Amino acid sequence: xxxxxxxxxxxxxxxxxxxxxxxxxxxxxxxxxxxxxxxxxxxxxxxxxxxxxxxxxxxxxxxxxxxxxxxxxxxxxxxxxxxxxxxxxxxxxxxxxxxxxxxxxxxxxxxxxxxxxxxxxxxxxxxxxxxxxxxxxxxxxxxxxxxxxxxxxxxxxxxxxxxxxxxxxxxxxxxxxxxxxxxxxxxxxxxxxxxxxxxxxxxxxxxxxxxxxxxxxxxxxxxxxxxxxxxxxxxxxxxxxxxxxxxxxxxxxxxxxxxxxxxxxxxxxxxxxxxxxxxxxxxxxx
Numbered sequence: 499x500x501x502x503x504x505x506x507x508x509x510x511x512x513x514x515x516x517x518x519x520x521x522x523x524x525x526x527x528x529x530x531x532x533x534x535x536x537x538x539x540x541x542x543x544x545x546x547x548x549x550x551x552x553x554x555x556x557x558x559x560x561x562x563x564x565x566x567x568x569x570x571x572x573x574x575x576x577x578x579x580x581x582x583x584x585x586x587x588x589x590x591x592x593x594x595x596x597x598x599x600x601x602x603x604x605x606x607x608x609x610x611x612x613x614x615x616x617x618x619x620x621x622x623x624x625x626x627x628x629x630x631x632x633x634x635x636x637x638x639x640x641x642x643x644x645x646x647x648x649x650x651x652x653x654x655x656x657x658x659x660x661x662x663x664x665x666x667x668x669x670x671x672x673x674x675x676x677x678x679x680x681x682x683x684x685x686x687x688x689x690x691x692x693x694x695x696x697x698x699x700x701x702x703x704x705x706x707x708x709x710x711x712x713x714x715x716x717x718x719x720x721x722x723x724x725x726x727x728x729x730x731x732x733x734x735x736x737x738x739x740x741x742x743x744x745x746x747x748x749x750x751x752x753x754x755x756x757x758x759x760x761x762x763x764x765x766x767x768x769x770x771x772x773x774x775x776x777x778x779x780x781x782x783x784x
Contacts, residue, residue, distance in 0.1 A: 504741050507731040507732035508728075508745050511745040512747055513725075513748075513751065514721045514725030515729075517721055517751070518720075521717050521718030521721065530701070530706070531582035531583070532697040533697065533706060533708060534582070534708075535578060535697060539689065539690035541720060545724065549727055550682055550683030553679045554679045554680055557677075563676055566668055567672040567681050570681070571681075571685040573665035575688060575693060576692070580657045581654070581658040584654035584655040587648060587650045587654070596655040597658035599746075600658075600663035600746070601628050601742045601743040603659065604663040605739040607663065608739040616740070627746075629771075630771040630778070631746060631771075669681060669733060670738040677734065678734035685730075729745055753768075
């Protein structure tokens with residue numbers, strides 16, 4: 499039973515990230531990226547530091563383990579920054595799909611550097627999951643726009659892809675040694691510091707109150723912060739080469755809920771993607 503403990507944590511991550519992103523869609527355009535990350539850093543620090551204080555275990559670890567943990571957190575923090583910078587230069591439907599497709603890179607790194615193994619069935623499941631995510635979330639847009647700015651946005655989104663994908667692999671290595679709670683404690687310090695510096699540099703220390711509904715904005719941040727904790731709990735109890743593709747499905751929940759609220763219909767490609775997901779589920783038990 500313990501071998502499957504990654505599954506409920508992965509499902510919780512999909513739900514928390516998916517619903518959190520629904521609220522983000524309603525508030526994200528009404529606040530600058532720098533101010534958003536500053537507010538998000540406050541939520542991350544408060545929730546994750548509290549989690550660490552309540553559940554951390556004492557222990558001495560080699561310096562290299564601390565370097566791994568800090569590097570994993572820093573890569574994740576950098577991914578957020580490059581992602582939000584990318585959104586200034588292109589369409590979220592394209593750039594979000596690129597940045598969110600980091601799972602294959604994580605799988606590759608985990609198999610090579612962490613020595614994780616994967617059955618043929620699990621491998622087929624990963625391929626179906628990643629393909630379904632790309633099909634479901636990708637929405638081509640019309641118009642040429644500024645091609646130089648679009649190229650910069652794509653490059654920044656690709657950078658986010660590699661940052662997030664590498665961060666997941668490095669985090670798994672650190673969690674194997676120091677545990678998920680201590681890693682969460684490291685993250686609670688590293689990323690807020692990075693995002694605060696980003697805010698200071700880009701706004702010169704000028705904070706503007708968001709025009710968005712503050713309650714909805716705070717709910718979205720709480721959901722996303724909680725989802726980060728369940729994500730690393732899933733990493734702690736399962737192979738990152740499996741957990742990463744599964745938890746990467748949260749955009750599908752976001753889109754499905756948004757479409758339900760707006761009374762929109764799914765298109766044929768999205769129904770096909772859902773069928774692919776259903777076919778992938780039993781493969782993970784092979």
